[in-house]
Amino acid sequence: MTTAALKEKRRQGRWNALLLAPSGLWYLMLLILPLIVILVYSVGERAPTGGYQAGFTFDNYLNIGARWTAFKNTLLLAPTGTLICLLAGYPLAYFLAVKANPRTRLFLLILVVVPFWTSFLIRTYAWMFILGGRGLPHLLELIGIEGVRFINTPFAVLVGIVYAYLPLMVFPIFVSLEKLDKRLLEASDDLGASPFATFRQITLPLSAPGMITGCMLVFILLMGEYLIPQMLGGGKVFFIGNALVDLFLQSLNWPFGSACAMALVFIMMVTVGLYLKATRATGGRDVSLM
Amino acid sequence: MLRAYSAFIYLFLYAPIALIVVFSFNSGNNASDFQGFGIDWYFKAANNSLMLAALENSIIVAATSSVLATVMGTMAAIALQNVRGPLRVVFDGLTYIAIMVPGIVIGIATLIALVTTFDAANTVLASIWPGEAPPKLSLGYGSIIAAHTLFAMALVIIIVRARIAGMDRSLIEASADLYADPMATFRQVTLPQLMPGIVAGFLLSFTFSFDDFVIAFFVAGSKNTLPIYVFSSIRRGVTPEINAIGTAVMLFSLTALITAQVLLRRGSKQGR
Numbered sequence: 084m085t086t087a088a089l090k091e092k093r094r095q096g097r098w099n100a101l102l103l104a105p106s107g108l109w110y111l112m113l114l115i116l117p118l119i120v121i122l123v124y125s126v127g128e129r130a131p132t133g134g135y136q137a138g139f140t141f142d143n144y145l146n147i148g149a150r151w152t153a154f155k156n157t158l159l160l161a162p163t164g165t166l167i168c169l170l171a172g173y174p175l176a177y178f179l180a181v182k183a184n185p186r187t188r189l190f191l192l193i194l195v196v197v198p199f200w201t202s203f204l205i206r207t208y209a210w211m212f213i214l215g216g217r218g219l220p221h222l223l224e225l226i227g228i229e230g231v232r233f234i235n236t237p238f239a240v241l242v243g244i245v246y247a248y249l250p251l252m253v254f255p256i257f258v259s260l261e262k263l264d265k266r267l268l269e270a271s272d273d274l275g276a277s278p279f280a281t282f283r284q285i286t287l288p289l290s291a292p293g294m295i296t297g298c299m300l301v302f303i304l305l306m307g308e309y310l311i312p313q314m315l316g317g318g319k320v321f322f323i324g325n326a327l328v329d330l331f332l333q334s335l336n337w338p339f340g341s342a343c344a345m346a347l348v349f350i351m352m353v354t355v356g357l358y359l360k361a362t363r364a365t366g367g368r369d370v371s372l373m
Numbered sequence: 374m375l376r377a378y379s380a381f382i383y384l385f386l387y388a389p390i391a392l393i394v395v396f397s398f399n400s401g402n403n404a405s406d407f408q409g410f411g412i413d414w415y416f417k418a419a420n421n422s423l424m425l426a427a428l429e430n431s432i433i434v435a436a437t438s439s440v441l442a443t444v445m446g447t448m449a450a451i452a453l454q455n456v457r458g459p460l461r462v463v464f465d466g467l468t469y470i471a472i473m474v475p476g477i478v479i480g481i482a483t484l485i486a487l488v489t490t491f492d493a494a495n496t497v498l499a500s501i502w503p504g505e506a507p508p509k510l511s512l513g514y515g516s517i518i519a520a521h522t523l524f525a526m527a528l529v530i531i532i533v534r535a536r537i538a539g540m541d542r543s544l545i546e547a548s549a550d551l552y553a554d555p556m557a558t559f560r561q562v563t564l565p566q567l568m569p570g571i572v573a574g575f576l577l578s579f580t581f582s583f584d585d586f587v588i589a590f591f592v593a594g595s596k597n598t599l600p601i602y603v604f605s606s607i608r609r610g611v612t613p614e615i616n617a618i619g620t621a622v623m624l625f626s627l628t629a630l631i632t633a634q635v636l637l638r639r640g641s642k643q644g645r
Binding site: 095098099100102103105106107109110112113114115116117118120121124135171174175177178179182191194195197198199200201202203204205206208209210211212213246249250303304306307308309310314324327328331337340341344347348351352355 | 375376378379382383385386387389390392393396444445446448449451452453455456460464467470471472473474475476477478479481482483484485486489519520522523526530580584586587590591600603604607611615618619622623626627629
C-alpha cells in the first residue's frame with residue numbers, strides 16, 4: 084500500500100471515530116451504564132424502607148416464581164398476539180403490494196400507517212370504551228345475548244394488541260413484497276406453476292425478511308407491554324411490565340424488580356437470538372433488522 | 374375476497390377512531406351517551422392549563438430528542454459503512470440491544486441509574502458549592518430527552534443503514550472519478566440518496582417520543598408529558614374531554630404526516 088493510500092485510510096479512520104463518538108457516548112451513558120446498574124441491583128437487597136441496599140444474593144432471582152402469573156401471561160399472549168398480527172396483516176400487505184391499483188396504493192398504505200401515528204393511549208382507550216360494559220356487551224344485551232363480558236379478559240388484551248400493532252406488521256411485509264421482482268411471478272406462471280405454487284415458492288420466501296422484521300418488531304414491543312394489559316386487562320390479565328411498575332413504584336422493591344427486569348431481557352435476548360440463528364441457518368441473508 | 378378482507382381491516386382500524394371523533398362532539402357530560410352535538414369539550418380542553426403544559430412539554434421533548442437522534446444516528450450510520458472489525462460488532466450489538474430491550478426496562482434502568490448518579494452528584498455539589506443553595510440535579514426534560522434519544526437513535530441508525538445498503542454505490546465511484554472531493558460527493562450524491570431514510574427516521578423518532586408513555590412515566594420526575602396526563606385522566610374517570618384531546622392529537626399527527634410527505638416530494642424533485 085502506498086503512503087498516500089495509508090494516509091487516506093488514517094484520515095478516514097479519524098473521521099469515522101468522530102462520527103461515532105456522540106452515539107457511542109449515548110450508548111455508554113444511557114444503555115450500558117443503566118443496564119449494569121440494574122444488574123448490580125438485581126443481586127442486592129431491599130432496604131427496610133424500600134429501595135436498594137448493597138448485597139450479594141441470588142434470592143431475587145430464585146424468588147421470581149412469586150410473579151409467575153405475569154411471566155406466564157406475557158409468554159403466552161405476546162407470541163399469540165404476534166402470530167395473529169402476522170396472519171391478519173399478511174393478506175392486507177399482499178393486497179396493497181400486488182393487487183391494489185398503483186394509483187391508490189400509496190394512499191391506501193398511508194391509511195394503514197395513520198392509526199399508528201395517532202396516540203397509542205387514545206387508541207387503546209377507544210377499546211376500553213367499545214369492550215366496556217356500556218359498549219358491545221350493552222349492544223348484545225339489546226339483541227338478547229346477556230352476561231357477555233369482554234373487558235379485563237385475555238380476549239380484550241389480544242384485541243388491543245392486534246389493533247395497536249397491525250400497522251407495524253403490515254408495513255415491513257409490504258416493503259418486501261413491493262421490492263419483489265414481478266417478472267419472477269410471470270416467469271413462474273409461464274412455466275406452468277399454479278398461482279398457489281407461485282405464492283408458496285416465490286412470494287412467500289421472498290417476503291420472509293419483511294415477515295421476520297414485522298414479527299420481531301411486534302414481539303419486542305409486546306414483551307415489554309404495559310398499557311394494553313393495564314387498560315384492557317384491568318387487574319386481571321397483567322404482563323411482566325405491569326409487575327415491574329408495581330415493584331418499582333408501589334412496593335419499592337428495587338432489587339426484586341431488577342431481577343424480574345433482567346429475566347425479561349434475558350428471555351427476549353434468547354428468543355431473538357434463536358430466531359436470528361434459525362433464519363441465518365435457512366439461508367436467509369439480510370433478514371435481520373439491520 | 375382479498376379486497377373484501379382488506380376493507381374489513383380498514384373498518385377495524387378506523388371504527389374505533391371514528392367513535393372517539395364522534396363522541397368528542399358530544400355536548401353531554403357522559404362519555405358513553407351521545408346527547409347532542411357540541412364543541413364544548415374542545416373549549417374545555419383548550420382552557421385546561423394542565424393539559425396545555427403537558428402538551429408543551431411533549432413538543433419540546435419530542436422535537437429535541439428527534440433532532441438529536443437523527444443527527445447522531447445518521448452520523449453513526451454513515452461511519453459504520455466503512456468500519457469493520459470489533460468496533461462494528463460492538464456498535465451493531467448495542468443498536469440491537471437498544472431496540473430490543475423493552476421500553477419499560479429502559480425506563481426503569483435509566484431511572485435508577487440517574488437517581489443513583491444524581492444523589493452522588495448532588496452530595497458532591499453541595500459540599501463544594503460556595504453559595505447557600507447549591508444547584509440540584511433532578512429528573513425532568515433532560516432525562517426524558519436523553520432516554521427518548523437512545524431508542525430513537527438506534528431506530529435512525531437502522532433505517533439509514535438500510536438505505537445505505539440499498540444505495541447505488543456506482544454513483545459515488547462515478548462522482549469520485551469525476552474529481553469531486555469526498556465532501557462534495559457526500560453532499561451532492563450520498564446525502565440526497567439517504568434523505569428519504571433520514572426523514573423517515575426523524576418522523577419515526579418524533580412520533581415515538583410524542584407518543585411514548587412508559588419511558589416518560591419513569592423518568593419524567595415532576596414533568597408531565599401529554600400521554601402521562603391523558604393516562605392519569607383516564608384513571609380518574611373518563612370524560613368527553615379525553616375524546617376531544619385525542620381527536621386534536623390525531624389531527625396534529627395527521628398534519629405532521631402530510632407536511633412531511635409534501636416536504637419529501639419537494640425535496641426529491643429538487644434533488645434531480
